[in-house]
Amino acid sequence: MKAQAPKRDDGTVRKALTIAGSDSGGGAGIQADLKTFQELGVYGMSAVTAVTAQNTLGVRAVYPMTADAVAVQLGAVGDDLAPDAVKTGMLVGAPIIDAVADQVASFGWRNLVIDPVMIAKGGSELLRQDALRSLKERLLPLARVITPNIPEAETLTGMKIATMADREKAARLLVAMGAGSVAIKGGHDESTGDVTVDLLYDDGRFRYWESPRVDTRHTHGTGCTYSAALAAGLAAGLNVPEAAELAKSFIRAAIEDSLDIGSGHGPTNHWAYGRRARRLDHSKSLH
């Protein structure tokens, strides 16, 4: 299957909404999502769940919004702007998750991508542990796709994931818990050696995407960027496997050309996928 950027010239403006935390350093959270939407030709909208003070060295502080403030933002977008896809990132705790679940259900947003963000790479907690039940019982059943990394899939399912067979079992369990499809990302799976393998369980079938493991510490915001690209693909009308393929291509380019800025874990490069596509177009036009 060939990864394709969403169509841009069919006259329709495709719109995606991110419900997530703000990352002052610009590499993860709302900022990563909006940059990804923009690069993929999808109009980006946002509902902020928390303001974080963070940079490439880590998270210094978290200032959560109230659940009401999140609900009102979602109401403002939903009453007027009809998102074609919605993704969630950092949701802080149970009250915000419940508010998001209520609004998603009442607006009937079907293209919901849940990135079950729990802990930042530096170890800071982005979801309170007592929120797990709300995440599993209220939000997960509304997901068209859930995109956990391996530690998140372990927390959600309660099982240890060491092999690809374990990952497949976890994906089946997450579908049994109510998710439409499951993408379990492979960045944390060291058993695959010098490649990373992402797994998708969709419509009863497993698919796998493999790419070279890049030896870099500049991977801040990988999960946010992957799930935002997947949501952009759905917003543009791709089906789930096509959107997962697009997400893998987008994040692969973003990590291969990641940005060595700041003194810690630099961000992925949200320009990389588009720049490569433009270079390809240009070289085709020369022949």
Ligand SMILES: Nc1ncnc2c1ncn2[C@@H]1O[C@H](COP(=O)(O)OP(=O)(O)O)[C@@H](O)[C@H]1O
């Ligand atoms: N070092 C790496 N080289 C190439 N791809 C990577 C690397 N680390 C992560 N990825 C890819 O980035 C995406 C996010 O992966 P992962 O690290 O599992 O999630 P998270 O960022 O949520 O912890 C996946 O598509 C994964 O394959």
Ligand SMILES: Cc1ncc(COP(=O)(O)OP(=O)(O)O)c(N)n1
């Ligand atoms: C505001 C905010 N949201 C999410 C994250 C975690 O993002 P992720 O893509 O998983 O990247 P890392 O933290 O793992 O680099 C965050 N840091 N901040």
